[in-house]
Amino acid sequence: MNETEVKFVKLNARARVPEYATAGAAGADLRACLDAPVEILPRGRALIPTGLAIAVPEGCAGLIYARSGLAYKSGVAMANGVGVVDSDYTGEIKVALINTSDETFVVRDGDRVAQLVFSPVLRAAFSETEKLADTARAGGGFGSTGVK
Secondary structure (H helix, E strand, C coil): CCCCCCCEEECCCCCCCCECCCCCCCCEEEECCCCCCEEECCCCEEEEEEEEEECCCCCEEEEEECCHHHHHHHCEEECCCCEEECCCCCCEEEEEEEECCCCCEEECCCCEEEEEEEEECCCCCCCCCCCCCCCCCCCCCCCCCCCC
16 A cells, blocks of 8 residues: 655654554544543543644545444444544644443543544535536435435
8 A cells, every 4th residue: 555654743742653453444543642531421522632733745634534343332433423634734633522322431541532544635616507417316315316
């Protein structure tokens, strides 16, 4: 797999460098950088610091996704669906988590809380028009293509 250098700063000495768990992993694990455990109550939310600031390459975005194991096993996912780190943001990366379960979830220092994926970004030059091109689907959405 091709690699691109991504510079980072440790804002906290305990911060951990994002790591890919396997050779084929698309996302690098982000870890909590906490002074004390954080309890996320049922249906509660928490903003978890990573102790890192990164320089997202120009023309890209850093996309922060939930870890599938946390979501499936514990009901803990991204509160905002997917976090977006713009290339001009150089502050601390924080992970907004939501606990969808009926049990309190505890995040501890060093826990893997999300995964970071870099993706190219296409910027749009919006242009108003009177009509869009016809397509077979047209305005059909929200299940219009069926389930099977």
